[in-house]
Amino acid sequence: MMTTGKMMPPAMQRLIKGGDRSMITMSGDYVMMKQVEEMHRPDGIEVNVKRVLQIVEDILKHATLNADTSAIAGSPVHGEIVNDILEENRIIDQLNLKALTGVDDHANTLAVFNMLAHFSWDAKLVLTMAALAFNYGEFWLLAQARYSNQLAKAMAMLKQMTSIMDHLGELKSLDALNSLIQAMLEVTRCVVKLKELPSAYISSEVPALSDAMAHVTTAVYWTIRSAVACASQITNLTTFGYKYIASTTEAWELSTLNHKLKNIYEHLQKQIDICNQYIEEKQYLEAYQTLLNLFETIHNDNMKILKALIYPKDDILPLVEGNSKKRVNIEVLRRRNVLLLISWLDISQDELSILEDMHSESKLHATQHEIHQYEVVWIPMVDCSVKWTDPMQKQFEALQSTMPWYTVYHPSLIDEAVIRFIKEKWHYRKKPILVLLDPQGKVVCPNAIHMMWIWEATPSLSLH
Known part of the structure; x- marks a missing residue:
């Protein structure tokens, strides 16, 4: 109709x-x-x-x-x-x-x-x-x-x-x-x-x-x-x-x-x-899998391992040298024994003092026993879910300024996949750990913190 x-x-x-x-x-x-x-x-x-x-x-x-x-x-x-x-x-x-x-x-x-x-x-x-x-x-x-x-x-x-x-x-x-x-x-x-x-x-x-x-x-x-x-x-x-x-x-x-x-x-x-x-x-899953693969592979030096752990890009200088406080490239660690100090901002002064003595001892005897020389790098661990604040920044800078060894320029450089790897593979649980890597980046000791306390009692002992 x-x-x-x-x-x-x-x-x-x-x-x-x-x-x-x-x-x-x-x-x-x-x-x-x-x-x-x-x-x-x-x-x-x-x-x-x-x-x-x-x-x-x-x-x-x-x-x-x-x-x-x-x-x-x-x-x-x-x-x-x-x-x-x-x-x-x-x-x-x-x-x-x-x-x-x-x-x-x-x-x-x-x-x-x-x-x-x-x-x-x-x-x-x-x-x-x-x-x-x-x-x-x-x-x-x-x-x-x-x-x-x-x-x-x-x-x-x-x-x-x-x-x-x-x-x-x-x-x-x-x-x-x-x-x-x-x-x-x-x-x-x-x-x-x-x-x-x-x-x-x-x-x-x-x-x-x-x-x-x-x-x-x-x-x-x-x-x-x-x-x-x-x-x-x-x-x-x-x-x-x-x-x-x-x-x-x-x-x-x-x-x-x-x-x-x-x-x-x-x-x-x-x-x-x-x-x-x-x-x-x-990208996170890819980065984590890359880390797993890297630590299962034999390398000529430690550069791939250290870059993956600290900062993989070449656009900035990711480390701060302890004495001069100048920013430097990861290349300064090539083919060195590297002791990774992994901690949050609450690391104790006792632990820092002992590690500083060990570090000084290593430098003192470096010319006589080159194999005993190692470089320390502080990797600050930050929970990605925690908002970074000004007080935390000041605390980080104060702590960084007292360290005579290499430190990561800023916690934000450490990728989330690296944090997961450290927690799962090296069993980091908020207390400081020391991971010893040889010149090829292979893990010699996943946590040498107990050896640090032994060294305090017997300074003549070596980490090796």
Whole structure:
């Protein structure tokens, strides 16, 4: 039976009144996302996403009335991103079309997608954000520099910036604009983080990553659409000066976009946090298994063992030398007998005094009996579930300063997998232990602490 005129099915009436309005929205979003996905044809074009995003963040960080521009003075423009900047220049013109010609937001957004069809999702975002940052950065650069630079002052006058700055209190839309731009940055960072997740530890089969990737198209679309809205606001402001007052519709649009992007960000960030936790667990298990394998393998020297226990990377100097208190590399321990002092911050002064006497004795007779020489390294054990506090830091530094041997620079360098290994394999139970390693990193004695007390009674005895 067909309905005519005012005869409308109850379900349709509820739909129009808003009871099922979300279904219309979902349907509309689905159609839009299908359009966007059909325009996504990446062909492997490389973009230095992190570098461009860093420049964008620098610009937007200082694009406020009271910003300190000296912080970015002389920031280098690397040659490797020149092509990316040239691409961004084309996007600027497209973003400005709405204000200049009144092009529909969705149509303008699709035009940007068409322009960036051959780029990856994260590249689409950072290039669009770069275009927006250029517009907004130019606006605030003239506003700030007009006080100190004659050229900027003249250009600001032509762009009516002088009158704009004098009536800043009337430009309430700038707060909404700044808030939306920050939301766009947060979503952009999330999409970049997703791209950077290490495939060696996580795959799209993991539900959290699968869910996040399913939302990337939506995130990119609404961020670029927000860029179109922001560009329109900036263009209108610089074109019509402070007399331009954003309409209620435009203000509502910025607020709605801001709300939508914040919801997208919260969802993506939640999934990213779950992914990072999954990755950390995989890395933890891998690190623990690596330790087990290392101690079951014969080595030419002790470097692999010591690096795995103390700090595996080469980006910092992980040890502090006892007398000079200078930071040094683990290489100073190569092919040495190493006595690992493993303890919490509550090690007693009696234990330290005895060990210090033993250490001095070893150094004294080193030239005569080289085999008896050993180096001591303090490994501070910290429960990962305990929050590190300022009092703990001061206690650690005070203890470290009294030790004449090598110490780990900071407890945070000791990996969680190492802590588990020490507890399970060397049976550490909060009381200090001494683990003796030979020049090849082999465990000679899993706990020589009792030998230390024997040495106190009979100093002529050796640990060997």
